[in-house]
Amino acid sequence: AMLQHYAWLVVFMWTMVEGFLMYLSLVQVFGSHISHYMLKFNLLAWGVPLPLPIIGYFVFTKSVTVADVTLVEHQYLAETMCFLKPGTINFYALFFVPLILAIIVNLVFFALVLRVIK
Secondary structure: OHHHHHHHHHHHHHHHHHHHHHHHHHOOOOOOOOOOHHHHHHHHHHHOOOHHHHHHHHHOEEEEEEOOEEEEEEOOEOOOOOOEOOOOHHHHHHHHHHHHHHHHHHHHHHHHHHHHHO
16 A cells, blocks of 8 residues: 555656646746756655655554554555545545645646647
């Protein structure tokens, strides 16, 4: 579930990078060179989403020990599927909000590009 959470966040981060590249190539044509841009964009797209699944797992997982038995209670993972537990605060804060932010940023880039093309 952590890997799937991370992969989805990376996919949406790459859409933001692509939107930014489209903005640079169509709106700011001159003076838009970024040195080592692929390295920087790779670090951004793969690095920024990395803390969210890690934080989600360790913050929302609790261990309870009674006598010699240790129970692990997951508020992060769903019990019936290999993904985040839907309807919880961690689902909205660590998955849904970053996706909505990525969509909003992409819509802004799209509007800026559309204004130039039109």
